[in-house]
Structures are given as C-alpha cells and as structure tokens.
Amino acid sequence: MEIIREINGELIKNLLKQGKRADGRGKLQYRKIEVEKNVIDNAEGSALCRLGNTQVLAAVKIGLAAPFPDRPDEGVLSTSAEFTPIAASHFEPGPPSIDSIELARVVDRGIRSSEIVDLKKLTTSNPELVKAIYLDLWIIDYDGNLFDASTIAAVVALKNTYLPKLENDKLIYEERVEKLQTKACPISCTFGKIENHIILDPTFDEEISLSPMITITTTSNHVCAVQKSKGGGFSKNELLELVDLAFEKGQEIRQLLDLRELD
Amino acid sequence: MENIPKLLDEQGRRIDGRAVDELRPISIKAGVLNNADGSAFIRWGNNKILVAVYGPRECIPKHESSPYRAQLRCRYNMAPFCSLAEHGKSGPSRRSMELSKIIGETFEKVVITENFPKTAIDIFIDVLQSDGGTRCAAVTATTVALADAGIPLKDMVAAVAVGKIENKVVLDLSKDEDNFGQSDNPIAIGVRDEQIFLYQMDGLLTKEEIKEGLRMAFAAIKKIHSLQLKALEENYTSQEHQKFISLNMPTFKI
Numbered sequence: 001m002e003i004i005r006e007i008n009g010e011l012i013k014n015l016l017k018q019g020k021r022a023d024g025r026g027k028l029q030y031r032k033i034e035v036e037k038n039v040i041d042n043a044e045g046s047a048l049c050r051l052g053n054t055q056v057l058a059a060v061k062i063g064l065a066a067p068f069p070d071r072p073d074e075g076v077l078s079t080s081a082e083f084t085p086i087a088a089s090h091f092e093p094g095p096p097s098i099d100s101i102e103l104a105r106v107v108d109r110g111i112r113s114s115e116i117v118d119l120k121k122l123t124t125s126n127p128e129l130v131k132a133i134y135l136d137l138w139i140i141d142y143d144g145n146l147f148d149a150s151t152i153a154a155v156v157a158l159k160n161t162y163l164p165k166l167e168n169d170k171l172i173y174e175e176r177v178e179k180l181q182t183k184a185c186p187i188s189c190t191f192g193k194i195e196n197h198i199i200l201d202p203t204f205d206e207e208i209s210l211s212p213m214i215t216i217t218t219t220s221n222h223v224c225a226v227q228k229s230k231g232g233g234f235s236k237n238e239l240l241e242l243v244d245l246a247f248e249k250g251q252e253i254r255q256l257l258d259l260r261e262l263d
Numbered sequence: 264m265e266n267i268p269k270l271l272d273e274q275g276r277r278i279d280g281r282a283v284d285e286l287r288p289i290s291i292k293a294g295v296l297n298n299a300d301g302s303a304f305i306r307w308g309n310n311k312i313l314v315a316v317y318g319p320r321e322c323i324p325k326h327e328s329s330p331y332r333a334q335l336r337c338r339y340n341m342a343p344f345c346s347l348a349e350h351g352k353s354g355p356s357r358r359s360m361e362l363s364k365i366i367g368e369t370f371e372k373v374v375i376t377e378n379f380p381k382t383a384i385d386i387f388i389d390v391l392q393s394d395g396g397t398r399c400a401a402v403t404a405t406t407v408a409l410a411d412a413g414i415p416l417k418d419m420v421a422a423v424a425v426g427k428i429e430n431k432v433v434l435d436l437s438k439d440e441d442n443f444g445q446s447d448n449p450i451a452i453g454v455r456d457e458q459i460f461l462y463q464m465d466g467l468l469t470k471e472e473i474k475e476g477l478r479m480a481f482a483a484i485k486k487i488h489s490l491q492l493k494a495l496e497e498n499y500t501s502q503e504h505q506k507f508i509s510l511n512m513p514t515f516k517i
Contacts, residue, residue: 034507036509036510036511038511039311039510039511040311040344040345040391040392040510041309041392042309042344042345042346042347042392042393042394043344043392046344048508048510050507053297053505053506055296055507055508057391057510059342059344060344061343061344061349061350063349063350080343080353082342082353084340084387084389085315085317085338085385085387086296086299086302086313086314086315086387086389087296087298087315088298089298089299089317089320093338093340093387095354096353132350134343134344134350136342136343136344136350138342138389138391140296140313140389140508141296141297141298141506141508142298143297143298171349173347173348173349174347
C-alpha cells in the first residue's frame with residue numbers, strides 16, 4: 001500500500017476531531033452518485049455507477065443451467081466481482097482476491113434476500129434447464145466503498161435486463177423478448193468508524209484508517225444483508241442507530257435514482 | 264450448419280452499409296480513470312475497450328527487471344460479458360495470452376524504455392464489449408493511454424485490420440466479416456516513421472491483395488491518428504476536474 005495513504009490517515013483523523021472530512025463532506029453524506037444504464041449492448045443488462053471517483057460496471061448475462069438439486073423449481077443467480085488491475089495499482093491480475101470474493105458475496109446476499117428477482121419465474125418447460133443470471137461486477141476505478149457502488153450498479157443493471165428468446169432449449173441472444181421482472185430495490189449503506197467518529201461512504205484513504213466498517217443493505221421495510229468488516233467492533237446502540245440510518249439513506253438514494261419498489 | 268450471410272451486395276456495400284474502404288465510427292477519450300497513471304477508452308464500432316497504464320514503477324518481481332531498460336508488460340483481458348453469446352469464463356485464454364504478447368511487443372521499441380532502467384511499465388487492456396478488431400482498437404487506445412501517462416514515445420502507433428470478403432479486400436472487418444470472411448489481417452503502424460509494428464494474417468491472400476491491404480491500412484491509419492491527437496488535446500484542454508468514463512460516449516464517422 002502506498003505510504004502516502006498512511007500519512008493521509010493522520011490528516012483524516014485530525015480533521016474528524018474538528019468534525020470535518022478531507023473532501024469537505026459531512027460525516028453522513030454520500031459523494032456524488034451518477035448512474036449510466038444500458039452501457040454494454042452485448043450484455044442483457046448493464047449499468048455503470050460512479051460514486052465520487054469510484055467507478056463500477058455491472059453487467060448481466062442470461063444463460064441456461066441445470067437447477068440446483070435442492071431447488072429444482074428455481075433459476076440460478078451467480079454473482080462475481082473482478083478487481084481488474086485497471087482500477088488500482090495494488091489490484092493484481094490472477095485468480096479472484098479475497099476482497100473481490102467478499103464483495104461479490106455481500107452484493108449477492110443483498111439482491112438475493114431482497115428478492116429483487118423472483119427466481120421461481122426463471123424455470124423453463126424443460127425441468128432439467130432453468131434460466132441463469134450471471135451478474136459481473138467489474139471494478140474500473142477504485143476510490144473506496146465498492147459495496148455501495150456495486151449494489152447500485154447491480155440493481156440498475158437487473159432492473160434494465162431483457163431476457164433473450166428461448167427456443168428448443170436454446171437462447172437466441174439476438175432476440176430479446178421481455179423485460180426481467182424485478183420487485184424490491186435493495187440499497188446498501190457502508191459506514192465506518194474512525195476513533196469513535198461514524199462516517200458514511202468512505203473513500204480509499206478513509207477505508208485504510210477505518211476500524212471497523214459495516215455494510216447494511218435495506219429495502220424500504222427490511223434489512224436484507226449486513227456485513228461487518230475490518231478489525232474492531234460496534235456497540236449494540238451504534239449498530240441499531242446505523243440500521244436506522246441505512247433505512248433513511250437507502251430511501252434517499254432510491255429517490256435520487258428514481259428506483260421504485262413494487263409489491 | 265449456420266447459413267453464411269452475403270457479406271457484399273451487388274453495389275459493393277457491406278452488411279453494415281459501409282464501402283470497402285470505410286472505417287466504422289470511432290471515438291477515443293483520454294484520461295478516464297483516476298488511479299491509473301494514464302488511461303484511454305475507445306469505442307470502435309460496437310467495441311468498447313478500456314486501457315490503463317501504470318508506470319514507470321517498481322518492477323515486481325525484481326528478477327524480471329533489467330538494468331538497461333524498463334520492462335514493458337501487457338495484459339489483454341476479455342470481460343466474461345463482452346460478447347453477445349453466452350457468459351464467458353474469466354481469466355486468460357490461449358487467445359488472450361497471445362494477444363497480450365504481440366500487443367506488448369508492438370510497443371517494445373516505441374516506448375523509450377531505456378530512460379527508465381529497473382522499472383516496469385504495465386499496460387492493462389479490458390475488452391468490455393467485443394465486435395471484431397479488438398486488438399487494433401486496443402493498440403490504438405494504448406498509444407493514447409501511454410501518452411496520457413506522460414511516457415515518452417518514439418512514435419504514435421495506430422492500428423486497423425484489413426481482410427478479404429467475397430474475394431474483395433476490405434478495410435476494418437466487423438465481427439461477422441471476420442467470422443465468415445476469407446482473411447483477417449490486423450496491422451499496426453507507427454504514424455511518423457511508417458514502421459509496421461504488428462502484422463498478422465490468416466486465410467489466403469495473393470501478393471497483390473497484401474499490397475492492396477497495406478495501401479488501405481496506411482490510408483486509414485492517418486485518419487485514426489487524427490482521433491488519437493484529438494483525444495489527447497481534449498484531455499489537456501478539458502475544464503472537468505473529475506476523471507470519469509462515459510461508456511455511451513458518441514462515436515464519429517471519419
């Protein structure tokens with residue numbers, strides 16, 4: 001890790017004592033969020049989320065797969081994340097890193113538990129084949145808080161996914177026939193603690209000084225995934241407060257991006 | 264067996280309406296990433312390719328470093344969602360490893376590596392969407408990313424593929440023309456010194472057809488080079504503070 005970021009850590013701590021952040025934000029304020037959707041025509045759904053200087057592309061490909069033996073009446077959802085070396089100087093090519101696996105699993109839990117996609121509707125007339133959703137999170141530019149940027153990109157991509165035509169147990173990718181039905185709209189909020197100061201949406205520099213960090217994914221009325229990460233702990237009251245904040249901020253983001261939840 | 268589409272009509276127009284010596288619409292933007300030392304995004308037809316350059320930086324592992332020059336390393340990588348067909352596999356394939364090698368070699372004597380002994384310069388190429396001619400688009404964008412990183416170059420390299428469809432030599436093959444055509448012949452050329460830094464071909468061509476392909480490629484390189492310069496100029500005159508990528512940026516006919 002670059003030494004300059006360690007030095008920045010001291011600055012970040014000193015600023016927080018005065019209630020300030022290095023980029024001038026409030027402690028519980030997001031950076032600018034922008035989303036560009038339908039950016040990869042060859043994917044059945046896609047979106048690019050920019051959260052400050054963090055840029056994440058989510059792409060959805062539809063395929064056919066054998067159902068899981070214990071869930072014969074459900075489609076398959078598979079999420080993976082790629083920390084391509086394009087995104088940061090310390091991301092190295094090779095097999096998925098431990099962090100990219102965690103990211104994919106946390107985003108996967110959020111969207112799976114929220115039931116944004118009803119997997120039961122992804123069966124085909126052939127009991128040995130179901131539709132599979134392959135969700136790829138492609139990290140393009142890393143400046144912290146990949147969880148929230150990835151969840152937003154994933155949700156917008158899924159909400160703009162079209163299913164290809166299915167004919168004789170084969171997908172005709174050139175013909176997209178119907179929109180993938182989606183309901184809930186999970187949004188994740190990542191908080192961190194630096195010497196008893198709670199901050200929202202940490203940058204790369206801030207993430208280095210955080211201990212601990214927590215990502216809470218909510219729909220408008222449920223918590224649907226949580227991941228506490230990095231060393232250190234939260235008190236019970238802190239945790240409950242952050243759940244309230246996650247609901248509030250999640251709602252704000254849904255409004256900002258005009259993402260609606262359907263019953 | 265799939266039907267082979269007719270690639271040229273009676274008027275000599277191609278499937279996408281282009282003339283035989285016409286390029287697809289192209290657009291290049293330099294400086295799209297915040298962490299990379301240099302970066303470029305290129306849209307070329309339906310190709311969308313992102314290139315990041317890091318360096319000169321410490322060469323790790325150390326035993327790969329040279330006391331005489333910077334080590335130039337290149338990784339060409341296709342995203343699993345880049346083609347319209349089913350979801351692909353992540354990670355290197357035999358094809359992508361070959362392309363990494365030849366794209367790296369394209370720039371080996373173009374980058375003034377002897378200025379930076381013991382260091383490494385890394386080129387990372389991500390193909391986000393593929394539509395035929397990705398290596399040529401990647402080479403074209405890599406030149407811009409290297410320049411954006413401030414790395415000294417002896418020349419600027421631009422690339423384009425020529426090929427043969429329906430017994431005619433054509434410029435800038437699309438995916439279908441590559442798949443169903445008779446020959447694919449990607450060429451990268453240094454714009455100033457007119458050196459050919461990358462040359463590959465498959466299929467069957469006569470010497471006359473090779474000559475015609477080279478003529479078309481040299482003419483097209485000049486047009487592509489003007490877009491490289493435009494991207495770099497725009498980057499240095501831009502008033503935007505934040506670097507960002509717009510994957511749907513407009514493309515231009517040239």
